[in-house]
Amino acid sequence: MDRPVVVVTGASSGVGRAVALAFARRGGQVVLAARSAHVLDEVARECAGAHRAAHALAVPADVTDEAAVDALAQAAFAWGGRIDVWVNAAGVGILGAVDRTPPQEVRRLLDVNVMGVVHGARAALAVMCRQDSGVLIDVSSLLGPVIGAPYMSAYAMSKAALVTFDDILRQELALAGARGVAVCSVLPAAVDTPFFRHAANHTGREVRAVPPPATPERVARAVVRTARRPRRRVVVGPSARLLTWGHALAPGLVRAVVTRVTEHRCLAPRGTAPDTSGILSAPSASTAALRGGWAAGRRTALRRAALLAAAAAAGALGARSTGRAPFVGRRTRRTRLRP
CATH class of the missing domain: 1.10.287 (Helix Hairpins)
Known part of the structure; x- marks a missing residue:
C-alpha cells in the first residue's frame, strides 16, 4: 500500500468521489472513472492537489460497457504498472412501488449496479491474479443484504446480488490458488450524497435522506481501511451496525420501524414530485457533487x-x-x- 494504484468507478460524485480523494490524500495514484468527462477532470485536479505524492488519471467510461471497462483496466495498468486496489462505487437508484416502476428502468439499474461490478471485477482480477496481489472492493449497501425498505426493491435487489457475487468470487479465487487477492464488500446505510436527487423517482413524492445519514468521508475512510486490512464484509457507521444488530435480534420489529420511517419521514406527501428517470441513462454532469446537502x-x-x-x-x-x-x-x- 505504498503509493498504491487505485481504480475508482463512480468517481465523479458521492462515495466514489470521496474514496478517490481519500486515497489521494494518502499519496495514492488514483485512476478515476465515470460518465461525466469534465467532472472527472475536476476531481483529478482535486486529487492531484491533495498530496505532494498523489497523481490522478481521468478515464471516462460507462461501467455497463464491458469493452470500456476493459480499456479502463488497461489504461490503469499502463499508467501505474499495476493495480493494487479496484473500488466499484458506481451505482444508480430507483424509488417507486413495484407496479409503478418501468421494467426497462429496473433492467438499466441492474445493468449499472450488478453488471457494472461484474465487468469491473473481471477486468481487475485479470491484472491482480497475474500480480498475485490486489484488493477488489465492492460498495454494496445495508439495504438489500441485511434489511429492506419499501419503494426500493430494485436497488435493494441489486445490492444483495453484490454480496452474493463477492462470496462466490472468494470461493473461486481460493480454488484457483489466488491467495494474494482479496474481495471485500462494504455496506453503509444511508449516506449524505446526491443519490436521492439522482435516483429515478416514481413515488410522486419528494424524497428526503433516510435519517441519520453518514458522511461520504466516513464511508471512504472505511474503504481505505479495508484496502489496508481486507475483510470480507465491512458495515460502516454506528447506525448501520445498530440496524444490523437489531435485525439479528428482532427482524420483524426492525422491518416495521424501517417501513414506518420510510413512509412517514423519508417521503413527503403525494403530489410533491414529478416522475423522473434521474441519471439512469444520462450522466450526472453539473449535478455531480461530494455531498447531497443533508x-x-x-x-x-x-x-x-x-x-x-x-x-x-x-x-x-x-x-x-x-x-x-x-x-x-x-x-x-x-x-x-x-x-
Whole structure:
C-alpha cells in the first residue's frame, strides 16, 4: 500500500468521489472513472492537489460497457504498472412501488449496479491474479443484504446480488490458488450524497435522506481501511451496525420501524414530485457533487454531543444516588493504570 494504484468507478460524485480523494490524500495514484468527462477532470485536479505524492488519471467510461471497462483496466495498468486496489462505487437508484416502476428502468439499474461490478471485477482480477496481489472492493449497501425498505426493491435487489457475487468470487479465487487477492464488500446505510436527487423517482413524492445519514468521508475512510486490512464484509457507521444488530435480534420489529420511517419521514406527501428517470441513462454532469446537502457532518457532531451529555448526566445521577464517583470516570482511571 505504498503509493498504491487505485481504480475508482463512480468517481465523479458521492462515495466514489470521496474514496478517490481519500486515497489521494494518502499519496495514492488514483485512476478515476465515470460518465461525466469534465467532472472527472475536476476531481483529478482535486486529487492531484491533495498530496505532494498523489497523481490522478481521468478515464471516462460507462461501467455497463464491458469493452470500456476493459480499456479502463488497461489504461490503469499502463499508467501505474499495476493495480493494487479496484473500488466499484458506481451505482444508480430507483424509488417507486413495484407496479409503478418501468421494467426497462429496473433492467438499466441492474445493468449499472450488478453488471457494472461484474465487468469491473473481471477486468481487475485479470491484472491482480497475474500480480498475485490486489484488493477488489465492492460498495454494496445495508439495504438489500441485511434489511429492506419499501419503494426500493430494485436497488435493494441489486445490492444483495453484490454480496452474493463477492462470496462466490472468494470461493473461486481460493480454488484457483489466488491467495494474494482479496474481495471485500462494504455496506453503509444511508449516506449524505446526491443519490436521492439522482435516483429515478416514481413515488410522486419528494424524497428526503433516510435519517441519520453518514458522511461520504466516513464511508471512504472505511474503504481505505479495508484496502489496508481486507475483510470480507465491512458495515460502516454506528447506525448501520445498530440496524444490523437489531435485525439479528428482532427482524420483524426492525422491518416495521424501517417501513414506518420510510413512509412517514423519508417521503413527503403525494403530489410533491414529478416522475423522473434521474441519471439512469444520462450522466450526472453539473449535478455531480461530494455531498447531497443533508448536513450529515453537523448532525453526526450533534448526536455525539448528545450521547456524551446523556452519558455524563447518567453518571452524575448514579454518583448522587450511590455517593460514589461516576462509573465512566472510575473506568477511565483504571484503564490508564494498566501496563
